[in-house]
Structure formats: C-alpha cells, structure tokens
Amino acid sequence: MPRSSRTGETRLAWLLLAPALGSVVAIALFPLAWTVRESFHLHDLRSPWLGQPWIGWANYAEAAADGRLWLSLAHTVGFAAVSVALELALGLVLALALHRAVAARGPVRTLALIPWALPTVVAALLWRFLFDGPTDWLADPLRAWIPIVLADVWKTTPFVVLLLLAGLQTIDESLYEAARIDGATDWQQFRHVTLPLLRPALLVALIFRTLDAFRVFDLIYALTGGGPGTATEPVSLYGFTVLFQNLRFGYGSAIAVIVFVVTFGLALLYVRTVGAGLLEEER
Amino acid sequence: MAIRNLAAAIALAWLLLACGADRDGEIVIRFPGSAVGAEGELLARQLERFMDQHPGIRVESQATPDASDQRHQLYVQWLNAGLGDPDILQLDVIWTAEFAAAGWILSLDRFDPDTADFLPGPLAASRYRSGLYALPWFVDVGLLYWRTDLLEEPPARFADLGGVVTQVARRAGLPYAFVWQGARYEGLVTVFLEYLGGHGGRILDEQGVVRVDSEAAVRALSAMKQAIDDGQVPRAVLGWQEEQVRFAFQNGKAVLMRNWPYAFPLMQDGANSKVAGRFAVAPMPAAPSGEPTAALGGSLLAINARSEHPEAAWAVVDYLTRPAQMLDRAAQVGQYPPRQSLYQEGGPLQGRLAIPLAAIRQVIERARSRPVTPVYSELSGLLQVRLHEALTGQRDPDEALSLAAREMRGLLARKDLGPESDVAGDAAK
16 A cells, blocks of 8 residues: 555544544643642632642642541542442342343343432432431441441342343353253352453442542432541542532632542553453453 | 611612613522412512512512522533523522532622621621621521430530430330431531531631541540441431431430431421420530531522622612511521521520520521531532541541541642632631
C-alpha cells in the first residue's frame, strides 16, 4: 500500500474520531483540569473578602492534616471491602440456586431485581425506619454500619446475581457431564469447572461493585447522614459538605482530586491484574 | 410616624422622578421568599396592599426553596455572581454577619430606621460591626413545653430533670422525662446554646474569642450527656429533629419537650394530639451558675447591595416590618412579631396568638442570638460534629469541646477573622 494513502486513512480516522474525542475532552478532561486548577486556589464562596489567590499546595497540606478526611477515606475503603465481599458471596450462592431452579425461573429472577430497581434514597429511608426506634444503633459509631451494609447488600446483590447468572449460562453443560463421568464430586465440579469459567463474570462484578461502593453517597446521606458524629461519613459525603455546604471550592476541589487519584489507582490496579487475566483467557 | 411616612413619601416622589425612565414608569422590585401555603398567601396580600399605596412600585415575588440551607445556597450563588436581582432578601437570623462581611447586603443606616421598638435579640442579629444590615421580620424562640396534668409548675433548674421530672414520668408510666433535638444538625446547636446559657457559658464572647471550651460549657455538655446516659432523655433523640421530638411529646411519651412555637397550635388539635389542653410553655431551666436561655431564630429582611432600586426596596421592607403587618402575620400564620410594644398586656396581640401572651413574652425577651460571625455556618458545622461525638459516647465532653474550640480558632484565623482582625464580628451577647 502506498504511504500517502495510509496517511490519508490515518487522517480520516482522526477526523472520524474527532467528535468522540472532542466530547471526552469536553465532558471528562476539561472539568478534571479545572478541578485541579481550583485545588491550587483559595476560593471560598462565602468569604469573598479573601479573594481567590493562588496558594500553591496549601489546600493539599490542609488535607494531609485533616483527620476527618482520612477517617472518611478509611470508612469508604472499609465499607467497600465488607459490602462488596458480602455481595459477591451472597450473589454467587443465589445465582447458583437460580441457575439450578427450573420452575418459575423467569418470575423469580424478576422478583429478585426489585431491590435493585428501587431508588437508593427510598431504600435507605426504608432501612432507617427499620432500625430507628426498635434499636438505637444509629447512635452507635460501630453498630450504625450494620444497617448501612445490610441496605447496600440487600440493594445491590441482585445486580451481582444477574451478572453471575449470565456467566453461568455461558458454561457448556457437557463440561459437567464429562466431569461427572470422571467421577468428580459436586464440590470438585464447582471448584474446578464452575469457578474458573465464571471468573470473567466475577471480575466484572467485582470491578463494578468496588468502584460503585467507593463513591457511596446517597445511601449513607439518607440513612445516617454520616453520623453519629462523623463515624459513618464516607469521603464523598465529606467532599459534598465542604463543597456544597461550606462552599469552599478550593479545598473541596483538592479533596475531589485526592479521591480521583485513589479511584484511578484502584481502577488501574484492577485493569492490570484482572484485565490481564481476562485477555489471556480470550486468547 | 407621620413624619416618617412623609419622609418616605418624599423619598418615593424623588425616586419616581429619578427613575422615571423605567419602562411604563414602574419600578419592579423582586422579592424571593416563602411562597407556599398560608404564608405565601399572606405575603401576596400584604404586597398587594403595599402596591395599592405605592402605585409606582411593582413587587414581584419569586418562589424559592423553603428549606433554609437550600435558600442560603441559592442566595450565595446569586450574590456571588453580582446579581442585583432579587432586590430584597429574606435572611435567617444567622446569616446577617456572613452577608454583611461579604458586602452583599446594604447597610440600612442610610434610611435612618427607627429601631427603638425592636426586641434586643432580633436587633442584635440584624447588626454587624455596629452597622444595621437588616430589619427583624418575625422571631422564633426555643421553648420548654411541659405537661400541666403531670407537673404543678415547670422545672426551673436542670437538677429537677433528674429529680421530680423523672419521678413523675415513672409514676405516670411515661417512657421519657425530656425530649429535645439531638440529631447532628443546626437544631442541636440551638439546644446546646440553651443548656450553655443555662450554665453561664457562651460560644464566642464580645471580642469574638472562642469560649466554647470553658468550664461552664463542659458542664453544660456533660449535663446533656448525663441526661441521656441516665435515661431521662431517650438515646433516640440523637437522630431526632423537631418533628420526631414533637411526635414523642404529642403522643404522651414525655413530660417535657424543647421545641419552637410552631408546635403549640399543632398539638392543641385534639384529633392528632393526645396532650391537647394539657401542656403549657415556659423558659428553659437553668443551673445556679446561669440563667434561662432561649435560642433565637426567625427571619430578617435585607436589601441586596447591588439592587438598582434600593429606595423602593427599602419602602417594601419598611412596610412589611410595620406593627400592623406584623400583627396580621402573627394572627394569620402564627409568626411572632419582633416588636416589644406589641407584647404589652392588653395590647393588640392579646388573644390573637396560640401561645398565651405572658408565657411567650418572658421567653422572647430572653432570646439570645447565636454567635454573630461571618463564618457562623461553618463554625456551627464543626460544633455539631463534636457535640454529637460527645453525646454518642465517642469522646468525653471536655475533649470534644477542646477539639471544637481548636477547630473554631483555626477556622477564624484562616478566614482572617481572628480576634485581632478588623473583619472580626461583634459576638453575640
């Protein structure tokens, strides 16, 4: 192929890609760059007498010394780890059961989706009413987590079930037949046939749920408001308070950038470890 | 009065000449405020009357969120953008210093208003650094509701809560002695302020110095925590705001309740309330070291510093804060007027309020405004967290308050509002 036509094709490709790239820049990169810029300024909407000077790393220095921020990050990580682990375990059990069920599989699957379809705030209020009154757990810094995790597990396990069920249905029945002929027990079939072949679906569920759990906001906002004190405050809720209640755009942007770096790192880690595994299997 | 009216008329006449260039000769004043229910209807009628008397001015009301936080956020966005519209702002009593320090609202001293009749609490909340930036519109105060069928008289001392009130509750089979707002929100700060005043403490002093870690403050917070730990106040209040507290009291579950005046007429309705006709209001109790204290709430009217028609806006504010309009407001929507003269025995308010005049007067006169500082909301946010941590047993009261004090000092310094700075506010009394 002559060189000139190849550069022409390349140019055409860029041209065709331009609208998509343009919207990525406009929607994702520009706001990100703006947030980074804000994070180096003092910008308190409520204290205009301070002006909006460039203050270098001062917002980040404040963040480093802000105990409430680090505590909220720790809350977020803990919440994500516990709730995602529970959701995956429970989701796997339910998906296996649903996969086996022959009778009324359609209706049951639809019913199982109801919590997932409910708006999060509604679900959160529901769980709040269940616990507020009969117990005083919402006033206990540790036990307040129980309704939060339960509500999240109740609400998002159906999503995991659905993903895993789809994964289970792609596994060829003949593999199980072969395993049985070889004398494999049910556990061995599960351990050596189901689990390895379900891995891609499990990993997709893991990525989705972790990143979702990491930006948990509405559930906790409506259930405990981050209390008692700030004992259940996730980082998204703290960021919201700084940005939209205290209207400290500079410092709030610094928090947003820190959260971005953490989630980005997490996503990168997943893509490196998990994504690599997925590609191998496709080969 | 006649002279003031004359002055206003002259000012208006001058104004009409000066601004005659406006299209169809009419000045349009925009006034965002509560536009729902009886309150919205009343305001519409009042503005209608105003416009009949002032043919050159048209007042357009603008619906804004009723929730105070949301309205605040909206105002800050508008004012930050330098908009001259809306002309009139309805301020919560805790916003004056913030808006005045930011240069967003006009000093009203140029209109030389007669403020002698206004109650001291609401007037203090309208001032910032010796300038008057708003006029009180209506007031709210923290009240102690008590069961007249169970107690002979309201408890005057905090010590009575653990004593006679608890005994009465036990004897009558009521689960709680006292209920108040203990969720982590502004309401908790108002309850704390009342306990604090009752123990002789304060949050900021006159020089704007943080005093929330004083010994009196530790005693006040310890008293609140002790009441919960001893079961006089249910632990559930740590998630309660006004309405949950009212439900507990009106369902006959508590001997005492701390709440605002709005609850009174609602609980007199026998169809929904089990305590109709069996309760009264009194000032909050106090310890020997302090005096009964009521947190002050309510609304003020201020003028946008960028308004194109400040004189006309002032005419509206002046009209709405006159005694006759306040009486109308009190009678029709139960919002209490901030004018002393109206509370006189046998005066025009007699018999027109849900709460007996003498009872509400003794509380309103004591009403104490929250700290007057441009960063009140952030200050309150810090305090809410630490108070809630202490009440939920995550920290000791003295540790929680020293932390709160340290954070408040840091905040004031960061905002260039330390005691020695010249933006620093006059602290509340």
